[in-house]
């Protein structure tokens with residue numbers, strides 16, 4: 004049975020899929036002279052979704068975001084919000100909120116004045132404005148700091164003011180460009196939770212940029228994985244983790260063990276991958292292709308356990324990380340694989356030669 | 371990440387540039403203004419210098435006459451001599467003071483700089499008047515000397531008088547130009563050199579001094595160029611031997627209305643200024659003037675560099691040799707106090723003239739006796755009851771106010787435009803806005819006088835305002851640019867995403883955040899105009915006189931205590947403005 008929380012999360016996504024998407028980016032592209040910052044890209048975001056743009060530095064995340072809010076002029080393509088073409092709408096007339104990495108709080112205005120700014124720009128009546136600012140402040144638990152100036156706040160508090168300033172005018176779409184990039188790890192995790200809570204409470208449509216894969220996995224309804232100025236793969240976190248389409252996707256999300264090789268069929272028609280580490284059976288539903296990369300996740304590997312495939316190697320390191328233990332097994336030369344030990348299993352000794360096995364349907368063959 | 375944000379900022383500018391109303395358009399009013407009231411009149415004056423008076427045919431006669439006529443040639447030479455000496459002495463006296471300031475703790479340095487700045491904020495005419503009072507035959511110094519039974523010294527109307535006045539005026543500029551380089555200079559480098567075995571003198575000359583050279587060169591450039599166009603100081607403190615080019619130009623225009631010849635003289639001055647700039651640019655790069663780091667730090671390449679190094683080593687040896695015996699005579703404690711004592715003496719030299727004027731303003735005597743025989747308010751009464759003085763004060767105030775508003779507005783738009791533009795014209799436009807600072811004032815003033823005579827702006831307030839705005843624009847522009855450079859444009863982007871249009875973003879975000887620069891620009895422009903004589907000497911006339919012009923006329927005719935009273939009033943007005951500006955500039959709440 005689904006928890007009520009999960010229901011509220013998934014419901015708008017499903018409803019949105021049928022109706023017009025909240026945001027539709029169609030063939031959007033950006034070139035700077037010879038550099039292509041974003042290849043023509045199509046992206047549909049249903050109302051209420053939390054979509055994460057994830058990718059390495061320079062992959063075009065910020066470019067995409069800034070085109071959506073109008074700070075960068077596209078070289079081609081369209082942006083539709085609720086079915087309306089907004090490609091040429093000036094920034095200040097788009098109903099879009101942007102949370103900056105470095106907060107961009109106005110240093111000459113108090114916390115309350117910062118949060119009231121977008122309402123003032125929209126001509127909200129003073130009484131109404133005061134009330135909404137107060138609500139927004141309470142939403143981020145900063146009611147007591149209304150009269151302070153931004154430089155009198157800690158990094159986490161400033162970030163919460165920036166969030167309140169964005170949520171207060173309920174824009175159709177909220178964009179966040181690495182909003183937690185400047186915070187330390189503990190605060191980051193807390194703020195991730197806060198942002199998810201705001202998303203839940205307001206039902207806002209959020210596009211969130213990060214290059215931290217754990218953050219993306221933890222927060223998103225869907226992840227849009229970007230690389231080399233285009234979308235590499237778009238799907239739910241589980242989708243991308245379990246069924247990466249490319250070696251890049253497999254490598255970027257989670258830890259992967261990777262074997263490159265040629266595909267052959269044995270006598271019974273079972274697909275096999277011939278690699279430098281031996282031949283491995285692939286899952287029966289593997290699509291036909293001459294070669295590829297086999298991805299096996301650490302938790303799918305077993306030391307001295309059962310499985311269709313096997314590699315042998317020497318234990319070179321064991322890493323204890325609190326909730327789990329990882330074992331690094333050297334296959335000779337530079338090659339190592341990572342195995343995640345099951346709970347309660349005693350780690351092997353360093354230097355011990357072990358057999359690592361996995362089932363044929365545990366691996367995924369990608370391009 | 372911030373680099374990426376900056377990239378996008380550039381992209382923003384690039385995208386807007388393609389639209390009709392790009393950011394560079396904001397510079398258009400300033401460019402048009404300078405083209406009409408600066409570039410055109412100066413070029414016109416230069417072209418007059420190669421035209422025959424009657425036939426308008428091309429001729430080099432005027433130049434030939436300057437070189438051939440002994441008097442004119444001597445003036446040319448004495449101009450370069452005085453300007454060169456002024457620059458040299460300002461550097462010599464200023465360097466130890468700047469060195470001392472650089473090592474003071476921040477707070478004390480701020481206070482000391484205020485004192486160093488006193489001549490900078492004091493009107494040229496007030497300063498010069500003060501020197502006349504101090505150096506005159508019956509002046510302060512000579513009265514003290516005769517009090518001790520010594521015979522009076524000839525201090526005024528000779529080279530000494532001119533140099534005192536010039537160096538006093540230029541020293542703050544020299545010190546303030548050298549200071550930023552020295553404060554950013556890492557003193558640990560000198561310590562490192564000492565731990566590496568360099569004796570203190572070597573460490574100073576071969577490390578510290580060499581690294582501070584760009585600042586020294588910039589100070590030399592600015593003081594030399596500014597000194598070229600002086601006329602108030604040589605006219606009032608010097609004798610015939612100290613006549614400078616600007617005086618000659620003024621008399622050519624005022625007494626003979628010989629535009630062509632004045633144009634030729636102006637050309638000499640302009641060329642001298644430009645050649646100096648060019649040489650400086652070759653050696654250091656002009657961009658280092660505005661504090662931007664250039665690739666070329668410290669004296670040139672190759673042989674020049676080698677020669678420079680051996681000179682510095684020589685200096686190091688000499689100062690070690692000299693330092694030893696002097697140190698033994700004075701003792702270590704005295705040696706440590708040498709620099710503070712010296713600095714205090716220079717600061718007294720800078721501040722004292724402004725103070726000497728005050729008691730004289732309250733004298734009961736009709737003469738400039740010092741100390742005054744008694745105190746009263748008589749000369750203030752004379753001042754406030756004189757229509758001439760009062761109307762001149764009001765006119766100066768109004769003109770300065772209008773100039774300040776105009777210059778701040780035009781320079782502010784231009785500075786905003788240039789900060790956000792990535793156009794390849796950027797550098798050229800930047801230089802154009804600074805140009806009125808490099809072209810000697812007298813050249814601009816004569817050019818404007820010619821233009822105004824044709825379009826009927828002579829002896830009008832509008833003419834004065836226009837002329838003063840041309841002179842004030844570079845200062846306002848620099849003041850605003852310095853602040854705009856540190857402005858975080860992401861805040862403007864944030865305002866836009868929050869729903870603010872361009873005008874609201876400008877008024878609610880940009881302007882409040884660059885307020886410090888705007889206030890400084892307003893102040894610089896106001897004081898430039900309030901103290902301006904070069905344009906006023908030609909453009910204001912008859913009853914429509916300004917305060918500096920009225921002071922000038924009085925000082926040429928005869929010194930009197932009313933001038934002291936006026937000086938005190940001018941000084942008070944400027945101080946009040948400084949205080950108001952300081953108060954306005956403080957961040958709100």
Ligand SMILES: Nc1ncnc2c1ncn2[C@@H]1O[C@H](COP(=O)(O)OP(=O)(O)OP(=O)(O)O)[C@@H](O)[C@H]1O
Nearest residue numbers: 035040060061062063064065066374377378380381
């Ligand atoms: N103004 C610009 N001019 C030229 N190239 C640009 C400009 N802005 C961005 N680019 C280029 O476009 C590409 C995409 O940049 P973008 O900032 O979108 O990357 P990103 O995914 O946000 O990276 P990061 O994670 O580092 O923020 C990069 O190669 C970048 O160098």
Ligand SMILES: [Mg+2]
Nearest residue numbers: 064065066374
């Ligand atoms: Mg980015």
